[in-house]
Amino acid sequence: MAVYTDITEIDLKQFLSQYDVGELTSYKGIAEGVENTNFLLHTTKDPLILTLYEKRVEKSDLPFFLGLMQHLADRGLNCPLPLPRNDGELLGELSGRPAALISFLEGMWLRKPEAKHCREVGAALAKMHIAGEGFEIKRPNALSLEGWVSLWQKSADRADEVETGLQDEIAGELDFLTTHWPKNLPAGVIHADLFQDNVFFLGDTLSGLIDFYFACNDMLAYDVSICLNAWCFEKDGAYNVTKGKALLEGYQSVRPLSADELAALPVLARGSALRFFLTRLYDWLTTPEGALVVKKDPLEYLKKLRFHAHVESVADYGISGEPA
């Protein structure tokens, strides 16, 4: 559950009076999500999402996130649109937090995605990468190699509490990735967290992408590797080659990957598995019992990391290493 900050009706009505959104008829906190507090608002006009940005989001990054959603929506991507206040500002303040109103996206996230959905996700990710071209604001990826090293330093001493031997294994992984991390692959704006709960479907049709609060500039193929990890493994930890093939083919139907990007996928996937392992491990070790947020299992990502460490080429993901 992620409602970290409560609001009063009086404060909310005062906040809404700065927008042209009609009269408030009801509001309720949304239990899902990890990073921010979200409320669903009904008004005499359209339904809306109110997001209060919590401590882990840097206020200085908000113009990037909100501007990006506007840029992508302007280029035809189905994603939420931040609503301007009457004075043109996209960002306000509520209950002591930076706050924004964003448009409500219809659809639901899939609990049991199939290969056909993975194909759509691949295509939507590639469309996002293309739609992101020309976005002026830059945001380096704070959760790439350097960020992993500092995150690891905060957890390393206690890692063996989660599984014996982890301290040495992860230190070895970081060394490997530091030596082998690709350079000079095509880069641009990436979503960086396109998990199942951030992709909405209406029936079997993808209706939109949400949650751009990890978006940043990085290698486009790294984003593909994040999706492989998030969408193409089964609950028992097995890689599903049919889903992987569908996701990669869907992506390449819109933006073909170069031979260098294809060759780099195993190491990128190893890195992205480590990235989610590290944030989950940190949360696992530091989130107090009883906190109103569901802790995610770091070991799920350790298994994925070990899988990628044994991948020999992109063929193991279900497609040939030849560019499409």
Ligand SMILES: Nc1ncnc2c1ncn2[C@@H]1O[C@H](COP(=O)(O)OP(=O)(O)O)[C@@H](O)[C@H]1O
């Ligand atoms: N624009 C939107 N339209 C509809 N529902 C949304 C929208 N934004 C967020 N939500 C709902 O709020 C939940 C949490 O949002 P999310 O952005 O993933 O939060 P967090 O950044 O805290 O992870 C989503 O799973 C979804 O149910």
Ligand SMILES: N[C@@H](CCOP(=O)(O)O)C(=O)O
């Ligand atoms: N997707 C990440 C956690 C971030 O959660 P989100 O609700 O912001 O998508 C993970 O699974 O570790």
